[in-house]
Amino acid sequence: MVEARNPASTHANKKTILTLFGTRPEIIKLAPVIWALEKHSDIWRSVVVSSSQHTDLLRPFIRDLKINVDHDLAVMTPGQTPNAVLSRVVEAIEPIFLKEKPDLIIVQGDTTTATAGALAGFYARIPVAHVEAGLRTGDRYSPFPEEMNRRLISQLADLHFAATEENIKILLSEGIKKESIVLTGNPVVDALHHILKNSRCSETLTNFLESTKGKRLLVLTTHRRENFGQVMSSHLKALRKFTERHQDIELVFPVHPNPSVRAVVNSEFANIERIHCLDPLEYVDFLHLLSNAWLIASDSGGVQEEAPSLGKPLLVLRDTTERPEVLACGVGRLVGHSGERLGEMLEAAIDDQSWFDTVVKTKNPFGKGDAGERISSAISSYFATHKNS
Incomplete structure (x- = not known):
């Protein structure tokens, strides 16, 4: 379990963005997004939630990346199965939705935590944004269960942040609306350059x-x-x-x-x-x-x-x-x-x-290290065109 901070109070005229992660890769890639949101605290109220799908692997990253956690779902149990993680995250995050009243939920990648967050957001009729959208191998069992997780998240998400042009092509081929897809690069590049x-x-x-x-x-x-x-x-x-x-x-x-x-x-x-x-x-x-x-x-x-x-x-x-x-x-x-x-x-x-x-x-195909800011800007544009949503 990671140490949680006290939730921020509600601020009028600010949109509340809830970012959910549970594993090491998620926090690495979401850290630049969280930094960008908190940099624009005049616009956003950022709420950070850890599922603790990973525990020992996760804590050092939260500390080193200077991420403050508002809520910890503490779902980790020895020998856990994807089904168990999925059900515990969906159940545990519902009261947080009721308390924080997020206007948008951000998930990343292809973990069980991300799938659960997207599903819970859909059930609560809260828009979901997917960081690193559009990755596919074409084999639903490889990698397992990640390939199917990301396909499911694409069907649940309202905003799709694609790292590459190829990812955009895949999303379009699956019937995802063009206006809901944004090319951002991958925030892992932001995190890597920042850390080094x-x-x-x-x-x-x-x-x-x-x-x-x-x-x-x-x-x-x-x-x-x-x-x-x-x-x-x-x-x-x-x-x-x-x-x-x-x-x-x-x-x-x-x-x-x-x-x-x-x-x-x-x-x-x-x-x-x-x-x-x-x-x-x-x-x-x-x-x-x-x-x-x-x-x-x-x-x-x-x-x-x-x-x-x-x-x-x-x-x-x-x-x-x-x-x-x-x-x-x-x-x-x-x-x-x-x-x-x-x-x-x-x-x-x-x-x-x-x-x-x-x-x-070789030129880096995953971007130049500005994905966090691109994602923050895309969220602003999304709300500007959904004022009455």
């Missing part, structure tokens, strides 16, 4: 980077549900063999706390020289680690956006991606579920300096 500009990494990470100076850092993250079991095991085997073959490689893996991930890690990476399994990093350290990477291997959606923002080549440990822009711009290469293919692509990267040179010069 205004923070330094911890002494622990500084010492680690110093100890591996002169080596090629291969940074790994993997935690997707569809990769659990044999797929993750085959990926880790390939990474272990690659690291063992190349003495100048240091593999760094901030390990997700999910027991399904840790079980495979303990099996494949135990006591292997030059493989460093770390506890989850605070976001400041994680960004500084990525910025020092030679190569990134990840199944994370967020990392697919962070890699081009940092000019780092990326091997995507998935068989589909809802961010085809990272492949189209040349920063990312899709690995699939085969450990053998991953091994081949790792070996190819050793000899492919042209890939690394191209990535550094």
Whole structure:
């Protein structure tokens, strides 16, 4: 549970914007939106709600990003299922709607918290705005349950903030009205630039980077549900063999706390020289680690956006991606579920300096770091055209 602040009093002539999040990726991407809303406090009354779908992973980000939480739903329970999270969030947020009387609800991405918030907003006839709208893989089960979550949110939302032109095309093809879609870029770029500009990494990470100076850092993250079991095991085997073959490689893996991930890690990476399994990093350290990477291997959606923002080549440990822009711009290469293919692509990267040179010069397809302000401006325009709503 995160510490909540006292709700703000109601202010006449101000629209109340309720922003809901529950996981680490959501708070990272919503922080620039919250900052922009609170910067314009003469127009907006900002109410921030955490579901605490994640707890330990969430707290450091709330602190580091200087976000004040008005209400904490505290839905996290051990071994929770998506159904349980969905029902608890929908039930817990209803009295907050009655108390705060929001004029708009903002959700982000594809989590169960976001789906629950959009559904609860629809039931309460409160307009819903969706940050990072229009991402699709085309496979309803990959990633699971995120792909279906975002499709559902698109059907419930009144405002769609799309990061790219491709996202807009997808929304239009699904019958979403053009006037409800706004191209904003992705606020993860805002957050990344803000953090790297205004923070330094911890002494622990500084010492680690110093100890591996002169080596090629291969940074790994993997935690997707569809990769659990044999797929993750085959990926880790390939990474272990690659690291063992190349003495100048240091593999760094901030390990997700999910027991399904840790079980495979303990099996494949135990006591292997030059493989460093770390506890989850605070976001400041994680960004500084990525910025020092030679190569990134990840199944994370967020990392697919962070890699081009940092000019780092990326091997995507998935068989589909809802961010085809990272492949189209040349920063990312899709690995699939085969450990053998991953091994081949790792070996190819050793000899492919042209890939690394191209990535550094590639224009970021996810924007230039002004998404928070673009979203705030779009909300102003929405209310200006819905004065009598």
